[in-house]
Amino acid sequence: MSAQLLVYGMKGSPFVRKVQVVLAEKSLAYDFQAVNIFPAPDWFVEISPAKKIPVLRDRSIATDGPAGTIADSSPICAYLERLQPTPALYPSEAFAYARALWFEEYADSELASRIGLGMFRPLVVARLLGKEPDVERGRTTLREHLPPLFDYLESSLDGAEYLVGESFSIADIAVASQLLNMKFAGGSIDAAKWPRLASYAERILARPSFAQCVADEARFFPAGDYQL
Ligand SMILES: N[C@@H](CCC(=O)N[C@@H](CS)C(=O)NCC(=O)O)C(=O)O
Structure with missing residues (x-):
């Protein structure tokens, strides 16, 4: 069964990871759809006018097209905070x-x-x-x-x-x-x-929220040994 939330992104993007960590901290289930943005396909530009990842879809609003989607990690994280206020990830003061x-x-x-x-x-x-x-x-x-x-x-x-x-x-x-x-x-x-x-x-x-990303992504990006 599909989760209410769907993240469009790519492994390795720090902005996509930011959203995934917020989802994990709040124990929110989500699906992940990989999108190759080099170049961004037309259907993706419709939901991400800046042609960037991540985009979040809330399927309880719409399952297709621009409705129910939010582009950019900052508004996405702010939305998740309102959707699931605990644990709070933004100070109240x-x-x-x-x-x-x-x-x-x-x-x-x-x-x-x-x-x-x-x-x-x-x-x-x-x-x-x-x-x-x-x-x-x-x-x-x-x-x-x-x-x-x-x-x-x-x-x-x-x-x-x-x-x-x-x-x-x-x-x-x-x-x-x-x-x-x-x-x-x-x-x-x-x-x-x-x-x-x-x-x-x-x-x-x-x-744990970050360790999960590290374990997942390290498969694709093993730390380089470049003698920096
Ligand atoms: N301000 C955006 C930045 C997102 C961003 O720059 N994403 C990169 C991937 S890490 C991207 O989609 N780049 C594609 C491009 O610039 O064409 C956010 O917070 O989501």
Whole structure:
């Protein structure tokens, strides 16, 4: 029997993973439909005008066409929060709520562009496509472009277990989703330089919701050994 919720996506997308982690944290059942967006087929452009994954379909609204679909991981996660409020993944206090949205945005834009374009594509995707991995680009990203972002996250953690307040939130999900792609590309966070961030990433990625994704995706993206 089909689940009420259907995720259209591709393995390896940190944005698709973000949605899958939210679904897992909330114990929501869903189906997964793989979509090749290179190039996006016409039926998919109809439900994702920006031609991007993920898209969520709520089959209780419509099973076909644009009705019942939501594009973009952020509105999808916000929808899931309303659909299944527990466990809450967005802080209820106003300032903490805005801080969590800020980290989500920071991860989806800053971390995503550095890690996606500077590491995941030139190393992991290149290898999958049978091309020569651009190790130099990955190395420059890890050694020069990511450290300021790591510094910022390290100072934001400030000894806390989570990025915002006392509980796990969308902020942690969005950030760790991107960090996992860095890991798949063979990168790691130097614990001597960023001790809080290194142990934070390890702890968040060990949660069952993330561990499930790691186990599933590591089959497709075994960590590269590029001596970065
Ligand atoms: N803001 C979007 C970003 C989604 C995104 O960039 N997805 C990538 C895959 S990781 C994609 O579909 N890229 C296709 C393209 O840019 O043509 C979200 O949060 O869902």
